[in-house]
Amino acid sequence: MATYFVTRRLFSAAATGQTTRWERFRNSKAGVWWSGLFSDYKEAVREVGVGIWQRPVKSSFYIGLLGGAWACIYTQPDKTSFETHLLDVSNxxxxxxxxxxxxxxxxxxLNLVKLxxxxxxxxxxxxxxxxxFCADYDPxxxxxxxxxxxxxxxxxxxPQRVLDVGFVGRWWILDSKMKDYDVNNAEFKNLPVHMQTTQPPNVREVETIEKLHKDSWLPVQMENDQENNI
Structure with a gap:
């Protein structure tokens, strides 16, 4: 029984000491500053919530802008990705x-690899x-x-030295320069003008080509005169 009262008194003294220290911290300059800061943030969050509730369209627009900016920053390519992409297209x-x-x-x-x-x-x-971008010298x-x-x-x-622009995980100028990289336009410069450019066939031309292709699989039909001569 004596042990119970001693233990209870110890816990009561500890709780009283903690309460006293907490009260001292709240009444100190640091406690007042932190309390004011917490109140300011609490009020700001409340005002943001009220603004979102009252103007949902405008809030959605700004949230979309923030989300897009975060996505651009998160997917921004770095120097290593550019060099890796350059070596890939060079291969x-x-x-x-x-x-x-x-x-x-x-x-x-070739110019990028040289630089x-x-x-x-x-x-x-x-x-x-x-x-x-390119510099004049190696650092x-x-x-x-x-x-x-x-x-x-x-x-x-x-602006005159920029070689490529990285945005949303891509290097846009290098990708645009590599479009149709396996087509050498110099091969067709001696052709007539009407043959230097091609256009996709229309539906009727496609059907005609498919019919001719299927007809080429059919056996050769000989006329009666040719059969009699044989």
Whole structure:
């Protein structure tokens, strides 16, 4: 019984001490500051909830913008992805004969590979988009022009140096240059003008071609005069 009263007194003293320390913290400057900060955030969250309830269309628009911006930032490609993509398309072009490669794709990729080997490719993160541009020197080169910060690339010349734009997980300029990379337009420059461009056939032409193809499988029918001669 004596043990019970001693234990109860100890717990009561501990609770009283904790309550006293909590009251002291609430009444201190730090406690008042944190309490005011919590009240401000609570009021701000309440106002946001009221605004969403009163203007659902406008709120949905802003939420969509925030979600789109977050998706762009999350899927933004980095420097490693650009170099990996560059090596991938370079290997694709290397598997083709020089006679059938697209001149536009080949020259663009060769220029990027040359800049990469020289260490002149740079990557910059602008939040929603990423840019790849070329510099004048390799940052590891022991040249005064390469190491002096006063001779670095001015921002006004950046638009002329941009090589690619990374957005939503893609490098758009490189992908556009690789369109029809296995078609060399120089092969058709000596053809007549009407043969240099092609158009998809219409429905009637497709039906005619399919009929001729099916007819080519049929056995040859000989006329009666030819049979009599035989």
């Amino acid at each position: 694709k072009l290397g598997l083709l004969s020089p006679w059938i490669r697209s001149e536009t794709s080949d020259q663009h990729v 990469r080997n020289e260490g002149r490719l740079r990557h910059i993160n602008l939040g929603l988009v990423a840019l790849t 590891e080169a022991d040249l005064y022009e390469a190491q002096c910060s006063y001779l670095s690339i001015p921002w006004r010349s950046l």
